[in-house]
Amino acid sequence: MENKARSKKxxxxxxxxxxxxxxxxxxxxAVNKFLVENGGGSSxxxxxxxHSICPFGGVVSIYNLLTVGDYIQKIHxxxxxxxxxxxxxxxxxxxxFCGWICPLGTFQEWIGKIGKRIFKKRYNNFVPTRLDGYxxxxxxxxxxxxxxxxxxxGLLVFANVDPYYALFNFWTGEVAIQxxxxxxxxxxxxxxxxxxxxxxxxxYGALLGFTNKFKIFRLHRNESTCISCDLCSKxxxxxIDVANSKKVSQLQCISCFECSSENICPVPETVEIKWGEK
Amino acid sequence: MRLKNSHIGVLIVIVLIGGIYIAKGFxxxxxxxxxxxxxxxxxxxxxxxxxxxxxxxxxxxxxxxLFEIDIKLLVExxxxxxxxxxxxxxxxxxxSLYGEQEGDIEIGNESVQVFxxxxxxxxxxxxxxxxxxxxxxxxxxxxxxxxxxxxxxxANHQVEANVSGAIPEVETQPDSEGLKVNxxxxxxxxxxxxxxxxxxxxxxGAKMPPENQSVKSxxxxxxxxxSVVKEALNTLITP
Ligand code: SF4
Numbered sequence: 001m002e003n004k005a006r007s008k009k010x011x012x013x014x015x016x017x018x019x020x021x022x023x024x025x026x027x028x029x030a031v032n033k034f035l036v037e038n039g040g041g042s043s044x045x046x047x048x049x050x051h052s053i054c055p056f057g058g059v060v061s062i063y064n065l066l067t068v069g070d071y072i073q074k075i076h077x078x079x080x081x082x083x084x085x086x087x088x089x090x091x092x093x094x095x096x097f098c099g100w101i102c103p104l105g106t107f108q109e110w111i112g113k114i115g116k117r118i119f120k121k122r123y124n125n126f127v128p129t130r131l132d133g134y135x136x137x138x139x140x141x142x143x144x145x146x147x148x149x150x151x152x153x154g155l156l157v158f159a160n161v162d163p164y165y166a167l168f169n170f171w172t173g174e175v176a177i178q179x180x181x182x183x184x185x186x187x188x189x190x191x192x193x194x195x196x197x198x199x200x201x202x203x204y205g206a207l208l209g210f211t212n213k214f215k216i217f218r219l220h221r222n223e224s225t226c227i228s229c230d231l232c233s234k235x236x237x238x239x240i241d242v243a244n245s246k247k248v249s250q251l252q253c254i255s256c257f258e259c260s261s262e263n264i265c266p267v268p269e270t271v272e273i274k275w276g277e278k
Numbered sequence: 279m280r281l282k283n284s285h286i287g288v289l290i291v292i293v294l295i296g297g298i299y300i301a302k303g304f305x306x307x308x309x310x311x312x313x314x315x316x317x318x319x320x321x322x323x324x325x326x327x328x329x330x331x332x333x334x335x336x337x338x339x340x341x342x343x344l345f346e347i348d349i350k351l352l353v354e355x356x357x358x359x360x361x362x363x364x365x366x367x368x369x370x371x372x373x374s375l376y377g378e379q380e381g382d383i384e385i386g387n388e389s390v391q392v393f394x395x396x397x398x399x400x401x402x403x404x405x406x407x408x409x410x411x412x413x414x415x416x417x418x419x420x421x422x423x424x425x426x427x428x429x430x431x432x433a434n435h436q437v438e439a440n441v442s443g444a445i446p447e448v449e450t451q452p453d454s455e456g457l458k459v460n461x462x463x464x465x466x467x468x469x470x471x472x473x474x475x476x477x478x479x480x481x482x483g484a485k486m487p488p489e490n491q492s493v494k495s496x497x498x499x500x501x502x503x504x505s506v507v508k509e510a511l512n513t514l515i516t517p
Pocket of ligand 1: 219242252256258
């Protein structure tokens with residue numbers, strides 16, 4: 001069983017390809033925008049600003065749209081539309097945006113692979129469970145702060161601390177020093193903890209996480225076939241105790257489905273994404 | 279019902295690509311730099327940009343380069359004053375610049391659409407938009423031999439209209455210290471610049487607007503001259 005599970009682990013899954021495609025797409029748009037602004041670039045490629053293709057921009061714009069009928073600075077209808085589409089996906093599948101699309105999540109996972117090589121089983125287990133539990137609430141406060149401050153000022157204040165924007169613009173000279181600092185901390189942190197930004201600080205992840213409570217398709221663990229090998233829990237980047245859950249509805253799940261029978265679980269039809277079963 | 283990885287990959291692609299495609303189809307999708315009208319697919323002008331897809335958010339500079347119309351002609355047609363100012367003015371700004379005309383006639387984005395269509399000798403479809411006399415004159419100066427259909431249209435859709443609102447100034451970038459009001463500045467930033475609520479209220483002659491609103495959008499909505507308000511605020515910042 002262990003061997004079978006290990007051989008599964010080595011594969012590049014469809015999710016990894018999807019992540020790579022979105023990472024390349026966003027990188028290309030960011031580089032092209034920079035080139036276009038400097039007299040080069042390609043007119044065949046989009047040169048939209050990163051803010052206008054980030055669905056979180058739509059979230060923080062809602063208050064402004066409702067009160068003064070305007071988007072906040074740097075945000076356009078594209079962000080609002082993406083917000084709606086990501087929400088639709090989240091209602092169906094949970095925060096798949098985090099697990100499959102978000103390029104900052106992908107970036108952390110890639111660095112995490114180095115951390116896994118260095119620390120082996122200790123990787124992603126450095127933070128004491130109790131402290132980790134408390135720290136996971138921080139992102140909800142970050143979400144409330146971002147919504148409040150954006151509503152109050154009508155400005156994209158979050159851009160000043162946003163590691164996603166910093167990652168794809170660090171060469172432009174337009175990134176605030178705090179954002180570069182947070183990006184660096186995220187990168188270093190990813191060597192020890194899987195997806196530290198997502199776990200503790202990401203406001204969009206906090207928001208999408210709530211859809212885990214009512215998403216239509218969710219992970220179910222079949223207790224009758226489960227062999228309690230714990231591989232599902234060990235593979236979970238968000239440290240969710242899948243092995244002791246009948247179904248996964250924890251706020252922190254990012255719908256990566258690494259734990260499923262199709263991926264890491266060695267027993268067929270044991271951890272599955274299903275619709276309709278309570 | 280069970281889902282597999284492949285289903286999820288397909289769902290993500292369908293929802294995102296399909297959603298964006300539909301939004302573009304309805305003309306709802308806009309990023310700052312993606313202002314490209316749809317192309318005419320059949321008949322006269324097939325393959326060229328459709329003037330009737332010009333949106334209110336397009337600036338005259340963008341319209342000029344997309345439709346290859348000299349910006350000076352647009353400025354003359356719609357009485358926009360300075361070319362540098364007009365470049366950043368949006369098509370929808372015409373509504374507030376011209377204000378209400380007699381008989382509920384409006385000079386706005388649709389007037390720009392018709393003007394461009396006639397300039398490019400494209401079908402004016404079933405448009406019913408009016409043009410200011412200045413625009414009609416430009417069209418006839420550029421080509422005195424317009425078709426009968428166009429001449430009839432112009433004869434029935436011209437109005438003696440002049441710009442009544444103040445033409446907004448070009449948005450200036452913040453100065454080196456960042457302490458200057460520009461087209462993006464919100465009232466909350468004005469407060470951060472050290473200007474009090476009372477000072478703002480006396481400049482705009484009204485109660486303090488929501489802090490998250492931009493000064494420019496407030497001025498446009500309330501018929502104030504943005505350049506005057508901006509100047510007054512900037513004078514307080516740097517006495
Ligand atoms: S519970 Fe499963 S799907 Fe959710 S984050 Fe953990 S591994 Fe991914």
